[in-house]
Amino acid sequence: MAAWNIFGHETTAEKLPAELRAILAEMKRERVAFEALTNAARDSSQNLAQLTQPVTEAQKVVSELQARVKSLERLVPVLATLDEQTENVAKVSAVPKRSSLRLRTAPSSCAPRSTSCAACSNRRWR
Numbered sequence: 001m002a003a004w005n006i007f008g009h010e011t012t013a014e015k016l017p018a019e020l021r022a023i024l025a026e027m028k029r030e031r032v033a034f035e036a037l038t039n040a041a042r043d044s045s046q047n048l049a050q051l052t053q054p055v056t057e058a059q060k061v062v063s064e065l066q067a068r069v070k071s072l073e074r075l076v077p078v079l080a081t082l083d084e085q086t087e088n089v090a091k092v093s094a095v096p097k098r099s100s101l102r103l104r105t106a107p108s109s110c111a112p113r114s115t116s117c118a119a120c121s122n123r124r125w126r
Contacts, residue, residue, distance in 0.1 A: 016024065
């Protein structure tokens with residue numbers, strides 16, 4: 001066994017009184033227990049570090065989604081106004097009006113669906 005300089009001179013465990021040997025044995029057991037606790041704490045710390053990475057990524061995604069929701073919330077009043085305007089335009093366009101613009105009928109020689117006819121030099125829409 002190793003020698004210790006406890007009382008000012010080198011001593012081995014066998015030379016120590018029985019009471020000190022019991023204390024020394026208890027200290028060794030505590031050292032082993034604390035070493036196991038330290039290793040467990042180190043492992044737990046590594047596991048925690050691995051778990052925090054996905055949580056951090058999820059927090060980033062959530063904050064991006066919150067920003068998108070806020071921008072959508074800002075658009076709601078604009079969309080409501082556009083909806084009202086669309087309804088008003090639909091109501092106005094549903095009322096028949098007399099128009100000064102009339103569709104001329106093209107001769108049968110005109111190409112269908114064209115906007116002008118080369119044969120008659122007339123524009124179809126005036």
